[in-house]
Amino acid sequence: MNGALKVGAYALVLAVVFGGALGAGRMAGPIGDAEAQSSQGAGAERGEGEGSERGAHQHATAAKAPVVPAGLQVSQDGYMLMPETDEVKVGKRTDFRFTVIGPDGSPVTGFTTQHDKKLHLIVVRRDLTGFQHLHPTQLGGGVWSVPLKLPAAGEYRAFADFAPEGAGPLTLGMDLSVAGDYRPKPLAVPAETATVGDYTVTLKGDLIPGRTSMLTLSVAKDGEPVTDLEPYLAAYGHLVALRDGDLAYLHVHPDGEPGDGRTTSGPNITFYAEVPSAGTYGLYLDFKHGGTVRTAAFTAATSPDPEDGGASSGDGHGHSHQP
CATH class of the missing domain: 2.60.40.1930 (Macroglobulin (MG2) domain)
Structure with a gap:
């Protein structure tokens, strides 16, 4: 797609625990292949890590079965993140819409409130700049909408943090590709x-x-x-x-x-x-x-x-x- 938003899935290359969530992964392809490519993590067990007693929102790995770390895949446990907006332009505010598809293939409409919101959307460029913590609104029929403005071209990652009713918390991710002159920024010099x-x-x-x-x-x-x-x-x-x-x-x-x-x-x-x-x-x-x-x-x-x-x-x- 020319200048279009692209959605990718991630496959597991190393399962590790960052309070039960962080690990390593790699991009595995477009959304058309996401379900098959991320199926290895679809049945993985999830639980609360020790950090949850200290107020951390964390997802723990099972003792023997490794899981794909949070946010590295577009589909997990039968749930899939599906965008309905196919283009985001540099500096232009876009009504960005997406849907969470459930295990039965239908849009999910029931979500459990976590930290005062039913869904948290985190957007950041891959050079760790442009961070945004957003809270979309439900339009009905399972569609979520949020005003999104990305200040520079490049590859972004969007994370949807939510808990479907009757299920545990999930974090699914999708890639946003914004056309233009992409100039990644280096990390700043050490500072406290x-x-x-x-x-x-x-x-x-x-x-x-x-x-x-x-x-x-x-x-x-x-x-x-x-x-x-x-x-x-x-x-x-x-x-x-x-x-x-x-x-x-x-x-x-x-x-x-x-x-x-x-x-x-x-x-x-x-x-x-x-x-x-x-x-x-x-x-x-x-x-x-x-x-x-x-x-x-x-x-x-x-x-x-x-x-x-x-x-x-x-x-x-x-x-x-x-x-």
Whole structure:
């Protein structure tokens, strides 16, 4: 298709656990072949990882049967993500529509509310820029619609995060190809802070492969700590993690929630995550203050495990970049 939106499926090349969700994959072809190509993961078991007790929205692998990591395929467990919009142009707001097809071949119309919404749509370019966290509306008949504006040409990945009624949570992904002069951006230089308007967010903590890592993000405005963060989607902050290269997906939530008696409204927001191996990850923090939702974006490299003599590679520093 000339300048058209393309949808691809992903096949498993390595099953790993990132809080039960992250792993590696490769593109396997257009949507016409998606069901057959992703059938290897269609019957895989799913469950809640240990991180769910800490508020993380995670999908766990079965003990013996590997599963395709979240977001790397367009079809899973009989559910398929089907776009109804075939073209997205650079800089033009598009009424982007899609449908979730169920195991019986019919559009799914019933969804369980998760974090105040029935479906979350994450869109990001493959160089980890252009991040958007969107919430489509239902038009009826199983069709979802959302205004979508992509600022630059290139290959994007869209993730639909949802839970059909009577089924567990799923994350399905599809590719968006926007025609034009694609110039991927390199990751920014190492930094522990990201600036979003008048706000500065500081990232503390190390991602150590195979271990649960505590990440603390501190929000300040004009140099002063923000202590009155506002609840956004039933939390004081949301963290999406994407693995560089394959864009395996994990939606993490803070340790606690507003009103639980132990969680404060800032400046610190704490998350727990587990990465399975050395690598680079894009981290995107959504927070709300003054009635506006903002996104702070980081690139984090894993750190060596001090207990194994530093066998894992990585510089252990965060890199900030604009979403």
